Amino acid sequence: MKYSEQSIQELLEAAQFTEGLSSEMISGLAQHARLLKVEAGTVLFAEGESEDEIFVMLSGRAALEMTVPRRGRVRLLTVGPGELLGWSGLVDEGIMTATALVTSEAQLIGLSSSRLLELSESDHHFGYRLMRQTARAVSRRLVATRLQLLDLYADMEPESDQDLK
Amino acid sequence: MIRPSVQLTHDPWLAVPAHVTEVIRESPGVMTYEITLDDPQTHQRFRFEPGQFNMLYMPGIGEAAISISGPTDCDGRIPHTIRTAGNVTRSLAEAGEGAALGLRGPFGSRWPIADCTGRDLVLVAGGIGLAPLRPVIYEIVRHRDHYGSVTLLYGARSPSGLLYTQEHAAWRSEGITICTTVDRAESDWEGNVGVVTLLLDRLRLNDPNNTTLMMCGPEVMMWYTVQSALRKSIKESDLWLSLERNMNCGIGLCGHCQFGAQFVCRDGPVFRFDQVASILRTDDL
Amino acid sequence: MTDVEPEQSPAGFLNKVDLQTLIDQLHSEGYTVIGPTIDQAAIVYAEIHSVDDLPIGWSDEQGPGHYRAVNNRTDTYFAFTVGPHSWKKYLFPPQTLMSVAERTSSGWRFLSQAEAPVEKYAFLGVRACELAAIQVQDRVFLEGPWRDPVYAARREAALLIAVNCTQAAATCFCTSTGTGPDCRESFDLCLTELADGFVLESGSTRGNLIATKLPLTEATASQIESAAREQQRAVQQMTREVDLSGVHDLLVQNPEHPHWDDVAERCLSCTNCTMVCPTCFCSTVEDIPDLSGDRVERRRQWDSCFNPDFSYMNGSIVRDSIRSRYRQWLTHKLGTWHDQFDRSGCVGCGRCITWCPPGIDLRDEIVKLQQHADDADSRESGSEGTL
Numbered sequence: 001m002k003y004s005e006q007s008i009q010e011l012l013e014a015a016q017f018t019e020g021l022s023s024e025m026i027s028g029l030a031q032h033a034r035l036l037k038v039e040a041g042t043v044l045f046a047e048g049e050s051e052d053e054i055f056v057m058l059s060g061r062a063a064l065e066m067t068v069p070r071r072g073r074v075r076l077l078t079v080g081p082g083e084l085l086g087w088s089g090l091v092d093e094g095i096m097t098a099t100a101l102v103t104s105e106a107q108l109i110g111l112s113s114s115r116l117l118e119l120s121e122s123d124h125h126f127g128y129r130l131m132r133q134t135a136r137a138v139s140r141r142l143v144a145t146r147l148q149l150l151d152l153y154a155d156m157e158p159e160s161d162q163d164l165k
Numbered sequence: 166m167i168r169p170s171v172q173l174t175h176d177p178w179l180a181v182p183a184h185v186t187e188v189i190r191e192s193p194g195v196m197t198y199e200i201t202l203d204d205p206q207t208h209q210r211f212r213f214e215p216g217q218f219n220m221l222y223m224p225g226i227g228e229a230a231i232s233i234s235g236p237t238d239c240d241g242r243i244p245h246t247i248r249t250a251g252n253v254t255r256s257l258a259e260a261g262e263g264a265a266l267g268l269r270g271p272f273g274s275r276w277p278i279a280d281c282t283g284r285d286l287v288l289v290a291g292g293i294g295l296a297p298l299r300p301v302i303y304e305i306v307r308h309r310d311h312y313g314s315v316t317l318l319y320g321a322r323s324p325s326g327l328l329y330t331q332e333h334a335a336w337r338s339e340g341i342t343i344c345t346t347v348d349r350a351e352s353d354w355e356g357n358v359g360v361v362t363l364l365l366d367r368l369r370l371n372d373p374n375n376t377t378l379m380m381c382g383p384e385v386m387m388w389y390t391v392q393s394a395l396r397k398s399i400k401e402s403d404l405w406l407s408l409e410r411n412m413n414c415g416i417g418l419c420g421h422c423q424f425g426a427q428f429v430c431r432d433g434p435v436f437r438f439d440q441v442a443s444i445l446r447t448d449d450l
Numbered sequence: 451m452t453d454v455e456p457e458q459s460p461a462g463f464l465n466k467v468d469l470q471t472l473i474d475q476l477h478s479e480g481y482t483v484i485g486p487t488i489d490q491a492a493i494v495y496a497e498i499h500s501v502d503d504l505p506i507g508w509s510d511e512q513g514p515g516h517y518r519a520v521n522n523r524t525d526t527y528f529a530f531t532v533g534p535h536s537w538k539k540y541l542f543p544p545q546t547l548m549s550v551a552e553r554t555s556s557g558w559r560f561l562s563q564a565e566a567p568v569e570k571y572a573f574l575g576v577r578a579c580e581l582a583a584i585q586v587q588d589r590v591f592l593e594g595p596w597r598d599p600v601y602a603a604r605r606e607a608a609l610l611i612a613v614n615c616t617q618a619a620a621t622c623f624c625t626s627t628g629t630g631p632d633c634r635e636s637f638d639l640c641l642t643e644l645a646d647g648f649v650l651e652s653g654s655t656r657g658n659l660i661a662t663k664l665p666l667t668e669a670t671a672s673q674i675e676s677a678a679r680e681q682q683r684a685v686q687q688m689t690r691e692v693d694l695s696g697v698h699d700l701l702v703q704n705p706e707h708p709h710w711d712d713v714a715e716r717c718l719s720c721t722n723c724t725m726v727c728p729t730c731f732c733s734t735v736e737d738i739p740d741l742s743g744d745r746v747e748r749r750r751q752w753d754s755c756f757n758p759d760f761s762y763m764n765g766s767i768v769r770d771s772i773r774s775r776y777r778q779w780l781t782h783k784l785g786t787w788h789d790q791f792d793r794s795g796c797v798g799c800g801r802c803i804t805w806c807p808p809g810i811d812l813r814d815e816i817v818k819l820q821q822h823a824d825d826a827d828s829r830e831s832g833s834e835g836t837l
Binding site for chain 2: 061063072075076078080103143144152154
Binding site for chain 2: 753
């Protein structure tokens with residue numbers, strides 16, 4: 001998949017994240033966006049660190065992980081094309097709550113959260129649309145996390161084998 | 166109501182004698198028992214359709230309804246994948262290979278694989294829910310050219326809960342795309358983490374109007390899978406689920422398995438989504 | 451089993467003093483006669499050997515949660531309606547052997563009960579609602595994708611001698627369910643009691659053959675008119691009717707109706723209603739091994755959707771509240787039974803009303819569900835804001 005031929009503008013327009021944004025708004029975004037191709041094993045951002053970029057995945061896979069004392073890095077979720085990574089800069093203080101590790105070669109669009117916030121301040125309509133989309137992404141992530149939390153297969157998979165002959 | 170296709174005996178209450186000829190330990194607490202019918206003529210006559218189940222009978226203990234998880238041409242050696250949970254499955258696990266038991270069946274409704282020629286198929290399974298879908302996979306592999314693209318999306322609690330992993334490579338080589346995911350990763354797990362519905366969200370369909378989706382797993386998982394499928398414009402009448410309820414007789418006469426107007430043993434366990442859509446979310450029905 | 455439409459013989463008349471000849475004839479043909487009799491202050495069904503076993507001079511007084519057998523000081527044989535027993539006690543017994551497993555040197559041998567000899571019963575005194583109830587159970591056990599051979603054998607052997615009701619209890623509502631009070635079909639013989647005897651009709655070849663052995667005279671026009679008048683009294687006494695049109699949709703579309711909470715507070719989930727109901731068919735099959743474990747009987751026993759663990763699955767109970775269990779029972783009986791069996795499961799016999807300890811009357815419950823549904827509809831179409 002060769003994205004370098006397509007303009008970032010086109011890629012952004014195709015991404016679900018920009019639904020509801022006008023072409024002008026998207027071109028405003030594109031000016032502050034960059035296209036990245038990242039190898040497997042690369043850390044996009046690390047838990048606890050400050051990070052300005054928010055990422056839209058175009059292809060490949062990344063894993064979100066958190067460190068737990070004596071358990072090490074625990075993988076929580078795999079993220080795929082169309083999904084957002086690193087929104088803490090946009091919606092909170094900008095300290096990443098998880099580490100994002102690329103697990104298979106990925107193409108992403110990176111956007112500067114601080115720049116997006118500036119744009120939102122000056123154009124509230126744009127800001128509203130941007131936040132709507134971000135909220136939707138966060139909401140979907142929350143539902144997925146809840147489903148994991150429900151441990152739906154718990155009665156199907158006992159913790160250990162029964163002691164049977 | 167579905168008329169039975171095969172009747173092993175004149176009396177639907179009567180079991181036929183059988184033995185456990187092989188036991189495979191699939192994952193902690195989950196075993197596959199290959200059951201062979203004792204009488205060669207009955208053995209010859211046994212036929213089932215994907216989605217159906219048998220009542221396995223341990224005399225003195227009771228019966229349990231178990232999905233048939235093998236190929237439809239399994240030639241009388243019938244695999245059943247079961248989680249060890251109640252008295253019957255525990256006694257079966259303890260008795261193991263060589264155990265003598267009884268079998269009544271096959272009962273229940275079938276997956277619509279026979280009506281899917283030329284269609285793209287998506288199978289979504291959660292945990293032990295892959296067991297009732299495995300006969301569909303075998304059917305697909307037998308006639309791969311009858312179907313369009315075939316994708317299996319499979320989730321389990323943890324990597325050790327994924328069933329039949331030793332067969333996945335063979336299925337892939339037969340042109341079935343398989344994506345697996347787990348709710349919780351173990352340290353050496355390199356695959357997807359997250360609920361199986363995310364895999365469906367990410368799946369690109371050739372044509373939602375030409376896609377049939379069959380699912381089996383916990384009801385909450387199936388509900389969210391349905392939502393995801395509908396968002397992708399798959400029609401309600403192309404969504405199929407396998408449900409579970411307390412079964413006692415397996416033949417629609419004891420009343421235990423009723424779910425709304427449906428007898429899960431007789432009108433199901435495989436249902437088309439629109440048949441159960443209105444009652445699926447009432448949890449105490 | 452009763453066959454369809456034989457040539458209609460003219461009605462006969464059997465003198466009251468000759469009723470024993472009917473019982474004798476049945477005995478000589480090898481039937482065990484089951485009929486009404488007084489036991490523990492109620493009119494129940496049990497084996498009867500002579501007319502003296504019948505509840506001569508007994509009537510009943512019924513209401514929600516109320517039953518009294520009352521002596522009417524006359525020589526009537528059938529001047530009552532229905533008691534706590536129904537004929538399912540014999541066709542679909544409380545406990546039935548379904549199969550036997552015997553251990554062999556190489557495994558197990560399984561023995562069917564489908565051809566086991568069954569007792570030939572003659573049911574004396576089957577009411578119209580009960581004929582309907584037997585039809586309902588016939589559809590469940592004989593007309594589904596899986597036919598029950600154990601029920602079939604008993605049913606085939608049974609002879610049905612119907613009796614037209616000449617009064618109605620306060621709990622009867624067969625006119626609302628369209629299942630009585632007059633017996634129209636599906637019987638072998640039918641009797642209507644008059645002061646001095648019985649107008650007798652036959653409804654099948656088997657019935658005909660028995661009738662020819664009885665000391666009957668041809669029923670006179672006046673006797674036939676009297677019989678019609680007696681039957682009419684039953685219709686007139688049925689004052690508490692209920693409109694059941696649309697009840698399927700009412701129940702199926704209202705699983706969250708607030709009225710279910712109201713009934714749940716009164717219902718004890720005691721299962722009385724399901725035991726006395728002539729159409730309820732829920733059961734559980736259980737294994738009963740002998741001491742050695744080499745011979746195991748598989749017995750089917752009556753169960754009830756009101757029993758908490760009836761819906762037990764994977765470690766929890768699906769219908770874990772009285773509310774959900776009562777809703778299941780009523781929605782099934784009057785609602786989803788239609789989807790399953792193409793008719794109602796209720797025959798208007800009123801037993802569930804009589805034998806309910808807190809006296810829940812499903813006729814009232816239906817009316818309340820209907821009222822609230824109507825209120826909800828009018829609220830929706832009005833402008834009263836959110837509920």
